[in-house]
Amino acid sequence: MLELTNTEQVIMKCIWEIGDNVAVADLLERLKTEYGKEYARTTISVFMSYLRDKGYVTYEKRSHAYVYKPLISEQDYQKELMKRYQKTSFSGSAVEFIRAYLDSQELTAEDLKAIRELVEKKQQEVK
Structure with a gap:
């Protein structure tokens, strides 16, 4: 298992809290309300690609957005x-x-x- 950066850990924490089928918009909202962190949509999308490449999440396209699912608890x-x-x-x-x-x-x-x-x-x- 590849190590996560601090920001990736916080994002994964949000994903675990939300559950399956997490959209970037869900992450943006949770990061802001629960952790006081504001990121651009594109920044979160880049982090999600890192998490996907590291094997922590999978995704599927729904309508016009991707939804993510954790691969590890x-x-x-x-x-x-x-x-x-x-x-x-x-x-x-x-x-x-x-x-x-x-x-x-x-x-x-x-x-x-x-x-x-x-x-x-x-x-x-x-x-």
Whole structure:
């Protein structure tokens, strides 16, 4: 999977939020209202061609416009991103990756409880 730029990540986030059959007009509106970013229609069209070339979206022509559909879910993207980051930044060590995350965050008791539950669930899967 090819890496996304920051702008491509925001555009993909919009696509995942909207769902299938996303038109450029939909993206322009969401980028403006949710992210405070204003782009020209042609700029978004160029980014969509990059995302298509990288294998993140497919498209079809409907009437006078293209509509786009994600080829990868947000969850699958996040998993791949974390795997890549763990491999490149922490020499593949899950322990060091998690340690760095925990050290970098201000976690509440509720956060820690939820994390503990996730670890316990994962332990059950491994057994």
